[in-house]
Each structure stands twice: as C-alpha cells, then as structure tokens.
Amino acid sequence: MLVLAGAFNIIAGLAALFRPDYYVVVAGELLVFDFVVWGWVWLAAGVLQAATGAGCLGGQRWARITGVGLAGLAAIGHLAFLAAFPLWELASIALSVLVIYALVVPDKDAVG
Template sequence: MLMLSGPLSILMGAAGIANDRLFVTSTGYAYNFGLTSWGIIHLIIGIVLVVAGFGLLAGMSWGRGLAMVAAGVSLITQFMFVPYYPGWAIPVMALDLLILFALTRSQMERAR
C-alpha cells in the first residue's frame, strides 16, 4: 500500500508544481499555501513513502518506523489538502489510514 500511496503523492506533487488547473484555489483557508508549495510538500512525502515501502519490503529495521511516520504525515497533509482537491485527498487519506492500521496491527500481533 505504501508503494501505491507514494506514487499517488508524487503525481499530486508534480501536478501542483506545474500549477495544474486541476486544483481549486481557495481564499480564507487556514492552510492556504501556493500550489507550488503544496506540490513540493506532496512530492517530498511521496518520495519518503516510496523509500519507506522499499525499506519495509527489504526487511530493514528502520522500514516500519519510517513507514508509520511517513503515513501519518501523509494523512495530516492530505487532510489539510482536502479543500484543493477532495476527490483525490480523501481516498489517499483512507489509504494512509489502512497503511497505519496494517503496520500497527502487525506490530501488536508480534507483541503477543
């Protein structure tokens, strides 16, 4: 799932950097960054999600921790991005929640 959420964030970031007309610009929103800023944020988070996914698949010790942090940050930024493109942000938020659930659930099973 990380390898799906990461590229989706990278695509969203590329569209934001290109100032695509896909996004709605709003005024008076508390998290009103420019589209280029949002694009850079999503691009960085997407790259971190992909790196965490590769680390998790490779069985690296840092993979699970980085994946949980990256999915949590992605969830928060997607929530803040909802007014710009809710049709994209809400499904990615659901995907991030599933990632967090899967990562924390498997950790709880190992503790038993």
C-alpha cells in the same frame, strides 16, 4: 501499500507543480501554503514514502516505524489540502490509514 501511497503523492505533487489550474480552488482557499509549495511537499513526501516502502519490502524495522510516521503526516497534510480535490484527498487519507494499519498490526505468522 506504502509504495503505492508514495506514488500517489508524487503524482499529486507533480500535478500541483505543473498544472495548478487542475485543482478547482484558488490558492487563497487552501488551508496552508499555495500550490507550488504543496507540489514540493507532496513530491518530497512521495519520494520518502516510496523509499521507505522499499525498506519495508526488505524487512527493515526502521522502515516500518518511519512508514507509520510518514503515513500519519501525509494523512494530516491531505486534510489541509482537502479543499483542492476532495475525493482524491479522502481516498489518500483512507490509504494512509490502511498503510498505518498494515505496518502496525503484526502478521499472524510473525514470531517474537
């Protein structure tokens, strides 16, 4: 799920960088920054989330901890970007919450 959230953030970042007219608000209506800055933020966050997701698939504890932090920051960032594309941002916030849940709640067969 973390890799999927990262892929969605990469897509959002590329859309903000290459097609800022895709979003329905002008840059002044965003809570913070403009579309170019948000494009780089989402692109970097997406790459970090995808790499962390790969670490989670490898069973790394650091990746689980980092994934929770990145998903929390992404959820907050999606709140700031909410005016640009509300439905996508709400879905991304929900996905971030699910990622946090999946990384925090232990598997029922987990030992120790």
